[in-house]
Amino acid sequence: MSITAVLYSHDSVGLGHARRNRALAHALAADLPRLTGQPVRGLLIAGHPDATADSLPEGWDWLVLPGFTSTPQGYASRSLDVSNERLSALRSSTAAAAIKAMDPDLFIADRHPFGVGGELLDSLRWLHSQGTRCVLGMREVLDTPAAARKEWDRIGGASAAAAFYHAVWVYGDPSVYNPISSGEIPAPLATRTRFTGYLSHGRPTDELTDASVRAPKPYVLSMVGGGSDGGRLALAAARAQVPAGHRHIILTGPQMPPADHDRVQRAAAASPDSGSVQVTRLAPHVPQLVREAAAVVSMAGYNSTAEIMATTTPALLVPRATRRAEQPRRARALAAVGAVDTLPAEELTAQALSRWLADAVTRRCDRSAVDLDGLARIGGLAAAELGLGPAARRCARAGSPAERPDPVRGPEWASSQDHVLTAAPPYPSPAHAAARCAATPLSPSAAETRFDSHVR
Known part of the structure; x- marks a missing residue:
């Protein structure tokens, strides 16, 4: 049977x-x-x-x-x-x-x-x-x-x-x-x-292949889930200052509209830190990327958040504020127990991300209080x-x-x-x-x- x-x-x-x-x-x-x-x-x-x-x-x-x-x-x-x-x-x-x-x-x-x-x-x-x-x-x-x-x-x-x-x-x-x-x-x-x-x-994660996204450590990571509505966050990340001695991986997601993805790529190429920024759509081993990152910036969808919570990587959640109140409520609840930091979408700027990243790479996060x-x-x-x-x-x-x-x-x-x-x-x-x-x-x-x- x-x-x-x-x-x-x-x-x-x-x-x-x-x-x-x-x-x-x-x-x-x-x-x-x-x-x-x-x-x-x-x-x-x-x-x-x-x-x-x-x-x-x-x-x-x-x-x-x-x-x-x-x-x-x-x-x-x-x-x-x-x-x-x-x-x-x-x-x-x-x-x-x-x-x-x-x-x-x-x-x-x-x-x-x-x-x-x-x-x-x-x-x-x-x-x-x-x-x-x-x-x-x-x-x-x-x-x-x-x-x-x-x-x-x-x-x-x-x-x-x-x-x-x-x-x-x-x-x-x-x-x-x-x-x-x-x-x-x-x-x-x-x-x-x-x-x-x-x-x-x-x-579950998939095995690394020759096509897998890799970056020399230390690096910071920005990700927007599937990417269908993550253009604004990814663009701010591409314009943010990369912490000294780090690289920056930006995952735009398989569903980000081509125009938004191209805009992010152009912003990264125009950045003073362009040599340290890598923009890509896909990474089948996101949990490992999150675990090994010095800091991560993300939207507040359930799966991205769950992957972050399994690590000690400091995280800044920038919740989507349209369609549903789900993401802001999740980010607020997790911030209340000290598991993440959060930034309202209306306060999102490249400067705000730069300040947070510079501080976050100096610490780790203990999430053992959460089941x-x-x-x-x-x-x-x-x-x-x-x-x-x-x-x-x-x-x-x-x-x-x-x-x-x-x-x-x-x-x-x-x-x-x-x-x-x-x-x-x-x-x-x-x-x-x-x-x-x-x-x-x-x-x-x-x-x-x-x-x-x-x-x-």
């Missing part, structure tokens, strides 16, 4: 959803066989072709749906000249065919329970009829509570999602930011929510969700102070997250975070070693 998992992400903007699922795939491949005695295989359904640049464990593959993209008027086809209705029907039928062919034991959707325009509903009904365990994976910050409520209302309320999803995994530390206390995760889902910790330690071991818990949570393996439940409960009856499976099964329902504010005090996260169960080196054999 084997365990089959299907993970879905819609990927209308950036690659954050697919990259989270890719990290989960590596965690499941690393831990589920050990916990259950069964091999695991899987399929990642994504919505952007760039997702497939990232490797998967043996026995896993990608399925890329024709893409939607987000516009000021709403979702629209990324490439195909078809209506939203036809594109949605194509994506829905393709996803449903793949899911039925895989017949998964476990289904995990990232962030959007029903996909774009309800494209997952047919699949979810079929999965429900087959008894498949379904999990909704959520980043720790959604948006302002008011905006989150509107999103839930648009899909019929959180109770509509609760009809299909047996569990919610929040990829964060509730002592840093608690979306239940803030109201971003409503009551129908709160009782089945488990906080995993940030997906930081043990994130960064989410990937070490994913296997145990999945095994417990499937009811497999004697060690699974203990692993899922590790570090939890109490148990609460699960509304789906009844009082005999515990969610192990009693503390998530407390009325704590979404933003903590540094002392509270330090007390909550005084110890972590897996060192960064141990977590990375555990994943080595699963990264290709």
Whole structure:
């Protein structure tokens, strides 16, 4: 026998959803066989072709749906000249065919329970009829509570999602930011929510190749995620003064518009420090670049932040202030516990970056007060969700102070997250975070070693 998992992400903007699922795939491949005695295989359904640049464990593959993209008027086809209705029907039928062919034991959707325009509903009904365990994976910050409520209302309320999803995994530390206390995760889902910790330690990386980005140490790093809206930050970084004796790597991302990328390159070439500045779009080994950097400047997307948090590299987060309040809220919460510095987008200048870089390269950052071991818990949570393996439940409960009856499976099964329902504010005090996260169960080196054999 084997365990089959299907993970879905819609990927209308950036690659954050697919990259989270890719990290989960590596965690499941690393831990589920050990916990259950069964091999695991899987399929990642994504919505952007760039997702497939990232490797998967043996026995896993990608399925890329024709893409939607987000516009000021709403979702629209990324490439195909078809209506939203036809594109949605194509994506829905393709996803449903793949899911039925895989017949998964476990289904995990990232962030959007029903996909774009309800494209997952047919699949979810079929999965429900087959008894498949379904999990909704959520980043720790959604948006302002008011905006989150509107999103839930648009899909019929959180109770509509609760009809299909047996569990919610929040990829964060509730002592840093608690979306239940803030109201971003409503009551129908709160009782089945488990906080995993940030997906930081043990994130998969690809092997270095001759084409990999390298720079003599010491260097500083600026990165803007996928890059679709990172032009302003990358341009300021290109104009910033490079700390004495350092080089500066600027990653513009695969999705930065060509005009913005060219503008960054011209600014770097015109800089007095041009000989020390390297501008490139791609770097498949970003976690290693971050770990070895003297300092890093970044937007505040979930995955970039998670990669930063796994290191001691000083970080300045410049959160995107458009579309959603997610990034400013994340940056503010992490700054409150001393894990990062933050600069509001409206205060971004080359001079501000120059001052921060000059100071940051003289220090390191201790982030041990934050729970960064989410990937070490994913296997145990999945095994417990499937009811497999004697060690699974203990692993899922590790570090939890109490148990609460699960509304789906009844009082005999515990969610192990009693503390998530407390009325704590979404933003903590540094002392509270330090007390909550005084110890972590897996060192960064141990977590990375555990994943080595699963990264290709």
